[in-house]
Amino acid sequence: MKKICIIGLGYVGLPLAHAFSKKYQVVGFDINKPRIDELSSGFDRTLELTAEEVNESIKNGMIYTTSSDDIKDCNIYIVTVPTPIDSSNRPDLTPLIKSSQTIGKVLKKDDIVIYESTVYPGVTEEVCVPELEKVSGMIFNKDFFCGYSPERINPGDKEHTVTKILKITSGSTAEIAIVVDDLYKSIIIAGTYKASSIKVAEAAKVIENTQRDVNIALINELALIFDTMNIDTNDVIEAAATKWNFIKLKPGLVGGHCIGVDPYYLTFKAEELGYKPNLILGARQINNGMGKYIAEKTIKLMIKNNKKIKDSNILVLGVTFKEDCPDLRNTKVTDIVDELNEYGVNVDIYDPWVDLTEERTHFTHKLMETNPFEGNKKYDSIIVAVAHHQFIKLTQEDYRNISEGNETIIDIKGIVKNPSWRL
Structure with a gap:
């Protein structure tokens, strides 16, 4: 038995x-x-x-x-x-x-x-x-x-x-x-x-997420290129997706316990055997740089909108590595927060999915205990980082009510109707 x-x-x-x-x-x-x-x-x-x-x-x-x-x-x-x-x-x-x-x-x-x-x-x-x-x-x-x-x-x-x-x-x-x-x-x-x-099974698993990582890195790099051209990446993807064999992926942060980690297991072994996996490592570099790019874009938009930078208030909505999930492992939202802190801004993070007891035990960034949309604090910029269903329901008026002056909304997940900038 x-x-x-x-x-x-x-x-x-x-x-x-x-x-x-x-x-x-x-x-x-x-x-x-x-x-x-x-x-x-x-x-x-x-x-x-x-x-x-x-x-x-x-x-x-x-x-x-x-x-x-x-x-x-x-x-x-x-x-x-x-x-x-x-x-x-x-x-x-x-x-x-x-x-x-x-x-x-x-x-x-x-x-x-x-x-x-x-x-x-x-x-x-x-x-x-x-x-x-x-x-x-x-x-x-x-x-x-x-x-x-x-x-x-x-x-x-x-x-x-x-x-x-x-x-x-x-x-x-x-x-x-x-x-x-x-x-x-x-x-x-x-x-x-x-x-x-057993080795075939091990290899099959590690390339599942490596393939996704490389594919997302391509979309992320395209998003960076199109941004310099003032072209909406999502519009491009929708147009390209009309071809039957186009792989429809969206740009964004690549965190979590799988896609952002597993490729390093393969590259480690490859390098140990004397092979340099340039494509995989290049994809990792692109995806790991997205948080910094988003933070810099936020600051540039605030300057463009005549908003102060030092001691400004920025709200980040969502910190888990994916939507409707409390998992904080290897979240890349923190890369955005860390980069923003370099500019001397005040960052508030709100995520209704995170257990605050767990956050204090395993997480170094402090999260808000109350819903910012129910308070009186105003923000110079709002970054929508995770597509939790609670955030999908938010309206333009909700953002306007907690914005200092004209709202500056950075939409990473494509869920805001009229953002100031969308990745």
């Missing part, structure tokens, strides 16, 4: 654990005790699961724990921990290594360890497996086995949920590949795709 342990209960692990709990015994393990306490009480601060869904998993027998004693009798371990980058854009494999060490302490004969975290090709077998062998004292593909099935969670998306997205699977042997595929096939309504090897 299969008993599954999910290591890491964030945006990826929790929905997966909930899905598996409907058919299997599941233990959810995380080192974050406050997170475990909240889940045990039925609350998911990521908002990926409702209270009803969290409680459903508990009723199904799922246990939330921080104790390795509670995962000793599991025979399938699925690792869904973050794979961030450091300040030098190098992969930080610490969470993966520590998770592998935790599993190694409880690993038993014929157990299977499946990794879902995004990595460069080779990490599972070259980094994680040695840790499992060293701690457990067992031999890979003889005493225990591994699989890799890359996560495809889209935070905040209530339509494309974990069971409705086709899943890539793989295993360390042909037989284990079938076992892993059958396991996921039992819960994934959209079906599975069995890759030919």
Whole structure:
């Protein structure tokens, strides 16, 4: 009988654990005790699961724990921990290594360890497996086995949920590949795709987001070019999109835990092997520079509108990395704020989706506690940075009411009817 342990209960692990709990015994393990306490009480601060869904998993027998004693009798371990980058854009494999060490302490004969975290090709077998062998004292593909099935969670998306997205699977042997595929096939309504090897599955995941990053970088660069020509980029995109094979993307900030991070895993490995991935690194440079460009554009428009710069008041609407989602990881809105601060302006940030307790714990920028549209403060400029549904509903009069003089509205997401400038 299969008993599954999910290591890491964030945006990826929790929905997966909930899905598996409907058919299997599941233990959810995380080192974050406050997170475990909240889940045990039925609350998911990521908002990926409702209270009803969290409680459903508990009723199904799922246990939330921080104790390795509670995962000793599991025979399938699925690792869904973050794979961030450091300040030098190098992969930080610490969470993966520590998770592998935790599993190694409880690993038993014929157990299977499946990794879902995004990595460069080779990490599972070259980094994680040695840790499992060293701690457990067992031999890979003889005493225990591994699989890799890359996560495809889209935070905040209530339509494309974990069971409705086709899943890539793989295993360390042909037989284990079938076992892993059958396991996921039992819960994934959209079906599975069995890759030919673990490295192929790892590579497939990392290029999914690298491709998107490069494509968005092209649109961002075009937006910068068209801006110098006083041409509306969105008008150009709409016209070009009338051709059947045009990929319709919009310019903007590229943050989050995937698109803005994953390409660095691939470029790191490529450079380690002596290949310089110029196109991918160039795309990263373009996308990472968008926040600075938007801030500079804001200042230029304020000068054009005869507004003071030093000690002026600027409102930034939204700080999460995407709309209708509380996820602050690798948000690039902060790049705009940091650049504006260099000009000596006063920046207020308002985001109704961010839990202020979480913000104070994991976020260095202070957020407003009250809705600026319900107050009396006036702003010299307003930057609409995230397309939360609350902001889509705002009218021109709403902006006018909190603007000092003529409104200066910077629209990054294309949701304002008459902005002063749109990316």
